Amino acid sequence: MSLKIINKSDLMPFVANMMGEYEVIGPVANDIGFKFATLTDASQVRLNYNTTVIPPRKTLLPTQETLFSFQKDMLAPTFDMKWRVLLGVHTCDLHAMCMLDEAFARGQPDTHYMKRRATTTIVSMECLDTCDENSFCKSMNTLTATSGFDLHLIQLGDFYAVDVGTTAGEALLANHAKSHEATRAEIALLDKTMSQKWSKFPVRLHLDGKDLPALMGVSYKSPLWEEVGKRCFGCGSCNIVCPTCYCFDVRDEVSMDGKSGERYRIWDSCQLDEFARIGSGENFRKTHAHRLRHRFMRKGKYIAEAFPGHQGCVGCGRCARACLVDITPVGVWNSLRQDHA
Amino acid sequence: MSIPAIESIYLPTLAWISKVETMTATEKFYTVELPRGQSLGHKPGQFVQISLNGIGEAPISISSSPSRSNGKFEMCVRKVGDVTTALHNLGEGAQIGVRGPYGRGFPVEQFEGRDILVAAGGLSLAPVRSVINQIFDHRKKYDRFIILYGAKNPGELLFKEEREEWKKRSDVEFLETVDKGTPEWTGNVGVITTLFPKITVNPRNTVAITEGPPIMYRFVLMELLGKGIPEDQIWVSLERRMKCGVGKCGHCQLDHFYCCQHGPSFNYAEIKGVMEAL
Incomplete structure (x- = not known):
């Protein structure tokens, strides 16, 4: 829409102002790195974070979410009623959330997700350097974004360029930040920075992300699945840290007196043994190999084909960091690529 | 706001x-x-x-x-x-x-004018009954009607009264069998595929609907294909774990299909290459 500038010294006041009206969720430091958390003080935010263990999708699809509560015969739907700003989202995660928007809106829209999405304003953040040796956003074409955000921040020395993506973003900026129209010199610095950033990101995947569906299409019967399946513990960490995973289980919980309770959904993992098991005991994905293949098929093929314009993997590298036995998307896909070279 | x-x-x-x-x-x-x-x-x-x-x-x-x-x-x-x-x-x-x-049901309107062959195993007679009675209630819209039904033993046969009625009706060819009989059982003994040699079909005009335990499909499909029924005229219904029912939670996926959305009724031509389907 338009390009605005916020001076670096005006950023903290911007965050503090938003906190007056919204729940502001942003990257903060913790014992093992960074996490997305509700800010209680503007100074907590760490916009120069490299990555978080859990992706910001938890704001739109919480780890556990009440769907409705019940008391005897009365059912009452439960909806989250907060207005939020999700601040400092990297573009890999932004691409992932755009995919989730499509997945939850498709067919019968998921009213709980849609409600959270409608009340969340996203302020994303451009990465100007690679976060670590596991990310491969360049191959997945997610190391920048030109849409999907309400506001997008690009740090340029002592100021931030702000790409205004929506009217909601425009209003957020107008109401809470001190900003000005970008000058020619500022635009020139932005363009130069953006041109120079690409060479700082290594190419780790030996094919372009757009070619993954085709590769996965010929890899269904690869012996690789048995090989990596032997190493896999089936712990499901890869699912939990994945920004594009959205499978969930639905469960009930009852109060101690048995008179009331709630039905909730909770993140689930296709790597767990019981994920595809039915009541009679039949399990449709019996082995680690079958479950890993399913996960990689979803990431590389099924999602991209079901939601054109979106990808099932955004190259954030979180699953590679989380895996206890070093099963990585770069490793798996490069190996399959080599088999079909 | x-x-x-x-x-x-x-x-x-x-x-x-x-x-x-x-x-x-x-x-x-x-x-x-x-x-x-x-x-x-x-x-x-x-x-x-x-x-x-x-x-x-x-x-x-x-x-x-x-x-x-x-x-x-x-x-x-x-x-x-x-x-x-x-x-x-x-x-x-x-x-x-x-x-x-x-989910997607069976498109029975598309079957009008055709011979209908239903093959159900065990508990699957229950869901298939929704098709059977729909056809009976619009019987003139369809040509021949054949029902094959198999269960493990006579004690597991469902819908006794309705089956007795089907046996008496002249507008349906109904055959049933049990894998293992009892001393009182006088009917067919053997798995459901043993009923196929007893029927003749006009394959080009037949729509087949089959539903049963996972193990049954492979063998029944071989019989149906063996009779020359075209792949796109064979319908199956698949059972998977389902939590949400609206294509979100992921449990019912078979390869790229969500069973609760694209199925549970599938055309065989659609899913024959889908490795996790059958």
Whole structure:
């Protein structure tokens, strides 16, 4: 829409102002790195974070979410009623959330997700350097974004360029930040920075992300699945840290007196043994190999084909960091690529 | 800023069990009454999520045909998990939650003018009955009608009265068998595929609908294909774990298909290359 500038010294006041009206969720430091958390003080935010263990999708699809509560015969739907700003989202995660928007809106829209999405304003953040040796956003074409955000921040020395993506973003900026129209010199610095950033990101995947569906299409019967399946513990960490995973289980919980309770959904993992098991005991994905293949098929093929314009993997590298036995998307896909070279 | 009021898609409609019949040692048959003025509006082959507060939800096939489901519907429930066990303890007048109908049913309108061959194994007669009765209630729209039914033993055969009626009707060829007989059993003994040599079909004009335990499909499909019925005229219904029913939760996926959305009724031509399907 338009390009605005916020001076670096005006950023903290911007965050503090938003906190007056919204729940502001942003990257903060913790014992093992960074996490997305509700800010209680503007100074907590760490916009120069490299990555978080859990992706910001938890704001739109919480780890556990009440769907409705019940008391005897009365059912009452439960909806989250907060207005939020999700601040400092990297573009890999932004691409992932755009995919989730499509997945939850498709067919019968998921009213709980849609409600959270409608009340969340996203302020994303451009990465100007690679976060670590596991990310491969360049191959997945997610190391920048030109849409999907309400506001997008690009740090340029002592100021931030702000790409205004929506009217909601425009209003957020107008109401809470001190900003000005970008000058020619500022635009020139932005363009130069953006041109120079690409060479700082290594190419780790030996094919372009757009070619993954085709590769996965010929890899269904690869012996690789048995090989990596032997190493896999089936712990499901890869699912939990994945920004594009959205499978969930639905469960009930009852109060101690048995008179009331709630039905909730909770993140689930296709790597767990019981994920595809039915009541009679039949399990449709019996082995680690079958479950890993399913996960990689979803990431590389099924999602991209079901939601054109979106990808099932955004190259954030979180699953590679989380895996206890070093099963990585770069490793798996490069190996399959080599088999079909 | 105001937040618009919205409904939860996961909120069940409260309904009542108006009739319970014990069918076998593990199966009960329920008639469910919907709130006044409401109808399920389902297609044969669709399913509902049955909900018990505090226990959970389970996907259950609808056993009644749309033609016989005004304001109510029927379902046959095998006692296998938490929800179905709790359901078995409920009597007439008990309240349950219902969501749905969900999934793709069998497109019976497209089958008009054709011969219909139904092959059902075990509990699967319950969901297939929604198609069978729909066809009986519009019998003139279809040509020949053949029903093949197999169960493990005579004690597991479902819908006794209806089967007796089918045996008497002249507008259906009904054959049944059990894997293992009993001293009293005088009918066919053998798996369902042993019924196929007993029937003749006009393959080009036949639509086949088959449903049964996972192991049955491979063998029945071989028989159907062996009779020359074209792949796109064979329909199956697949059972998977289902939590949401609306294509989100991921449990029912078979390769790229969501069973609750693209199925549970599938055309064989669509899924023959889908490795996780059959």
